[in-house]
Every structure is written in structure tokens, then in C-alpha cells.
Amino acid sequence: MDSPFKGANDIFQTKEPFEEAYHPEEILERDEEIKTFAAALQDVLDGFGPPNVFIYGQTGVGKTATTHKVTEYLEADAIEAGVNLTVFSINCNKRDTTYKVITHLANELYSEKTFKQGHHPDTLWDRIYTALDELGGSILVVLDEIDKLGEDEELLYEFPRANAMGELEHAKVGIIGISNNFKFRESLSPRVKSTLTEREIQFSPYDANELRTILNYYADLVFYENVLSDDVVPLCAAFTAQDTGDARMGLDLLETAGDIARHEDADHVVEEHVRIARSQVDRANTERIVTNRLTVQMQTVLVATTFLDVDQSTDAKVKTIYSFYKDLCDRLDIDVLSESRVRDHLDTLDMFGLLETEEVNLGRRGGRSYIYSIVDEPRVVIETLYNMDRFENLFGDSAEEFLDTYEVDTRSDIQTKLGL
Ligand SMILES: Nc1ncnc2c1ncn2[C@@H]1O[C@H](COP(=O)(O)OP(=O)(O)OP(=O)(O)O)[C@@H](O)[C@H]1O
Structure with missing residues (x-):
């Protein structure tokens, strides 16, 4: 048999810049954000200690890349100006609790890296504060995907108050939180929100x-x-x-x-x-x-919206989606959420770029309403869900066959077919 591989590659000279860990030399088209970011961090170089900064915007809009570049400049300028600064970067996707973050931080601070699971949090905090006080000066902790900490606010509460509580004497800690979850900011308790969002920078889509x-x-x-x-x-x-x-x-x-x-x-x-x-x-x-970013509830809302989008006879409005969603919950044996929570999930699906909304006028009756539709091929959404255990039985023998028949059906037919 001849070799199945292609001959000499004349297309790519390297693929490294496509890798997740790659940091571009230049950050393009973000001059304004960089200026605002630098202004927020100027206090560090001026000797007034690090601020807390909150960076938010949709996925892939350069939040991480820009933060990396700006902190790199800050570190270089701090060395030149003789300012004592240490930056730690932690991704909360893998470390989604205060405990996991502080274990990681303790290992970063102590070169023996001996902190495994099982240390009491108080011990970890003690060791961290001792090491940070020894470092002294400004300490910046960058927490990427900070929303993954969810309701676990201990970390965000602890650091900004470390000086006031007498835990740190010679060092000051500032947090740079990065998030693509627009709800996270709102879900923070008031005491954490006021410190974490001291300075906010929004990154819009390109x-x-x-x-x-x-x-x-x-x-x-x-x-x-x-x-x-x-x-x-x-x-x-x-x-x-x-x-x-x-x-x-x-x-x-x-x-x-x-x-x-x-x-x-x-x-x-x-x-x-x-x-x-x-x-x-x-x-x-x-x-x-x-598959990876949606909860089961969000997936169920997505199923209802997808069917109503494919169906030519019914508009996918919140009320109709909600009624369909409730039938699906019964069938799938999951809790039924309130209509306003389902509305929140529709917002999240919109944020992920799965849905889009069209505002329609309700004519003489007045008021406005929204019609939701699927951004991609509905078939792709259905096929993806069909491959997940929880939804498999919902679609009969195959998603393909199901969609072919569904596309010409009315909603009431489809509900009968689903046995709802
Ligand atoms: N302005 C830019 N200049 C150069 N490269 C960029 C720019 N914006 C984004 N990139 C590149 O695009 C990719 C995604 O950017 P980045 O990881 O910074 O996005 P993000 O907003 O942090 O996304 P997420 O919320 O998903 O983490 C990276 O490879 C990054 O280097």
C-alpha cells in the first residue's frame, strides 16, 4: 500500500499561533481598552498599591490576551521604576473553588510545592499571607474565568480585606477578575461586588x-x-x-x-x-x-426553542417556549423552573450565540414581543442533543428521520409524536 500521508507541506509554516497557550506579540484593535486598563493599573507604578479590576465581555474578544500583555508591560515598567510587584495568574476553570485556588497559590509561593488536598484552609491562608508579606509591595492576582467560582465568594472577600484584617502588613493584594458570564456580576453579593468591580472594563465583540x-x-x-x-x-x-x-x-x-x-x-x-x-x-x-457549557435545564429550553423554530406554524415566543418546555420537563423527569428563570436561560443561550431574537410589534393590542430562532442549522442542535443519553429517547429512532418528518409537521403533531 502507498503511504496514506500527504507530500511536502507548502501551506503552513507554523501552527503555534493557533495554540491555546500562545501569547501574541501584538494586541491589535484594542487600543482604547489597553489605555483604560493601564490607567486603572497606574496606581501600582505610582506606589499607591494595586486596584481591583473587573474585565468582562463575550468569549474570544481578547480579554485574556490583553490582560496578559498589559500585566507584562506593567511588570517590565515596575522593574525599571524599582517598584515591588508580583503577578499571579490563575484560571478558575480548573480551580473552581476558593480551596483549589489557594492550594494552587500556596504551591506557587513555596517552591517545594508540597500542598496537596487535605490541608486545612486556615493553614493554607496562614502560609499564603506569610509568603505574600515576605514578598511585600503590590501583589496582583489575575483570576481568569472568575465566574467559575460561582457562589463561593470567600476568595473575593478575603483578599481585598487582608490589610484591614491585619493579615498583611507589607503587601497589598489586588484582583483582576475576567469573565464572559454577564450574569456573574449581578449575582455577586453587594460587599464583594463593590470591591471587585471597583474598576470595570468591557470588551465588545470585534x-x-x-x-x-x-x-x-x-x-x-x-x-x-x-x-x-x-x-x-x-x-x-x-x-x-x-x-x-x-x-x-x-x-x-x-x-x-x-x-x-x-x-x-x-x-x-x-x-x-x-x-x-x-x-x-x-x-x-x-x-x-x-455539550460542555449548558446545564440540563438550558438544554431543555434549547430543545423547545429549536422545535418551535423549525415549525412554520408557531412563533417561538417566551410563552409558547415555556409551555413546550414544561411538557418536555415532564417527559424527561426534571424540575420545572419558573417562566422568569426560563427567560434567563434564553438570555444565556443568546449570549452563547445559539439563539437570536427578533423584536415584533403586537399591532393594535400594543406592546412588544420577542421571537427566538436558532442561529445555526436546527439540525445540528438536534443531532448534538440526540447523541446525549438524556435526550436520546426523545427523538425516536434517529434525529435525521425525526427532523425530516418534523419539518412538515405542525406543533400539535410533533407533541403527539413526542408523546407529550
Ligand atoms: N486583539 C487581539 N490581537 C491579537 N490576538 C487576539 C486579539 N484578540 C483575541 N486574540 C486571540 O484570539 C484568541 C482568543 O482570545 P482570548 O483568549 O484573549 O479571548 P477571551 O476574551 O479571553 O475569551 P474567553 O472568554 O473564552 O476566555 C487568542 O488566541 C488570542 O490570542
Whole structure:
């Protein structure tokens, strides 16, 4: 048999910039945010101690990349100015409780790294405060995905008050919290909210022009010269801007388009490769969010909305979605939430880019209403859920067959079919 592998690679010179751990040399199109961020942190260099800063915005809008670059500059300038500063960066996705974060921090502070699970929290706090006081000066703790701490606020309560409580004498701690969960800020208790959100910086989604600049920068790094046809980056940028404005999705499109070209042994990456890449990236993105980021309740709200979207005879308004959702809860044997909680879940699904809303006027009766629809192919959502144990039985023999019949059915038919 001949080798199944392709010949020499003339497309990619490196793929490193696509890796999650990659930190770009330059942060593009975020001049305003960087200026505001630097102003918030200026106190550190001026010797007034570190502030607390809260960074928020949707996924993939450069929050982490910008924070990394700004703190890097801050550390360099602090050395030059002879200011004592130490920065710790912790991702709360893996460490989603105060206990896990402080265990990690204690291990960072003590080179022997001997703190495993099982140490009493008071012991850990004591050791941490001793080490921080020895370091002295300004201590910045960057907590990425801070919303993963959920209702566990101990960490966020403890650090900002460490000086007042006499735990620290020679050091001051500031927190930089980063979050893409818009509800998190609201869910904080007032005492934590007022300190954590002392200074807030919002990152908005990128538009097509901004994405073009960012993707051109990466394209120059990863592809060999003259491999990309001129329309590739603008098309990736346009598709991404229409969808989420998330740079990570734009980079995914660029990489997948390159992979498809490579797979075809093509000499160039062209528009057609981007179009094929788009459906692959959309599908992968939807699958990842539906499976990993949504709770069962959110998934159930999504099922109800998806069916009503496919159904031509009924508008997917909150009331109709809620009524369908309640029937599904019965069938799936899960708790029924209130209509306002379901409304919150619809907001979250919108935030994840799964749903979009259209505001409609209710005519002579007055008032306004919202109609929800699925952003991607409803088929992708149904197929993803069909592959999950909890929903499998809901769809009969196969999601494909189910959707084919469903697309021509009315809602009442579909409910009968589901046995609701
Ligand atoms: N302005 C930018 N300039 C250069 N690269 C960028 C920019 N914005 C985003 N990126 C790149 O896009 C990817 C996603 O960005 P980043 O991780 O900073 O997003 P985020 O807002 O922190 O997302 P999440 O909320 O999902 O963590 C990273 O590879 C990052 O380097």
C-alpha cells in the first residue's frame, strides 16, 4: 500500500499561533481598552498599591490576551521604576473553588510545592499571607474565568480585606477578575461586588474590519508567503463578524480552511476552502457549547426553542417556549423552573450565540414581543442533543428521520409524536 500521508507541506509554516497557550506579540484593535486598563493599573507604578479590576465581555474578544500583555508591560515598567510587584495568574476553570485556588497559590509561593488536598484552609491562608508579606509591595492576582467560582465568594472577600484584617502588613493584594458570564456580576453579593468591580472594563465583540486586522496578523505568521488568495481573510472576518465577533472562531476558520487545502494537496487556500471550513467550524462550535457549557435545564429550553423554530406554524415566543418546555420537563423527569428563570436561560443561550431574537410589534393590542430562532442549522442542535443519553429517547429512532418528518409537521403533531 502507498503511504496514506500527504507530500511536502507548502501551506503552513507554523501552527503555534493557533495554540491555546500562545501569547501574541501584538494586541491589535484594542487600543482604547489597553489605555483604560493601564490607567486603572497606574496606581501600582505610582506606589499607591494595586486596584481591583473587573474585565468582562463575550468569549474570544481578547480579554485574556490583553490582560496578559498589559500585566507584562506593567511588570517590565515596575522593574525599571524599582517598584515591588508580583503577578499571579490563575484560571478558575480548573480551580473552581476558593480551596483549589489557594492550594494552587500556596504551591506557587513555596517552591517545594508540597500542598496537596487535605490541608486545612486556615493553614493554607496562614502560609499564603506569610509568603505574600515576605514578598511585600503590590501583589496582583489575575483570576481568569472568575465566574467559575460561582457562589463561593470567600476568595473575593478575603483578599481585598487582608490589610484591614491585619493579615498583611507589607503587601497589598489586588484582583483582576475576567469573565464572559454577564450574569456573574449581578449575582455577586453587594460587599464583594463593590470591591471587585471597583474598576470595570468591557470588551465588545470585534467587527469585520477589526477581525480582518487580527486575522491578517496571524495569517502572516502561520502561512507561507503567497499561499492565501486575497479573499480568504476578508471572508473569514465577514463570517465571524456576522456570527459572534469572536477572534477564536475567526482563527478556527483560518486554520480549518488551511487544513482543508492541505488535505486536498492544494497549492493555495481559496474562498471555497473557507466556505467548507465554515460549516465544520459552526458545527464543532455548537456541539462544544451545547455539550460542555449548558446545564440540563438550558438544554431543555434549547430543545423547545429549536422545535418551535423549525415549525412554520408557531412563533417561538417566551410563552409558547415555556409551555413546550414544561411538557418536555415532564417527559424527561426534571424540575420545572419558573417562566422568569426560563427567560434567563434564553438570555444565556443568546449570549452563547445559539439563539437570536427578533423584536415584533403586537399591532393594535400594543406592546412588544420577542421571537427566538436558532442561529445555526436546527439540525445540528438536534443531532448534538440526540447523541446525549438524556435526550436520546426523545427523538425516536434517529434525529435525521425525526427532523425530516418534523419539518412538515405542525406543533400539535410533533407533541403527539413526542408523546407529550
Ligand atoms: N486583539 C487581539 N490581537 C491579537 N490576538 C487576539 C486579539 N484578540 C483575541 N486574540 C486571540 O484570539 C484568541 C482568543 O482570545 P482570548 O483568549 O484573549 O479571548 P477571551 O476574551 O479571553 O475569551 P474567553 O472568554 O473564552 O476566555 C487568542 O488566541 C488570542 O490570542
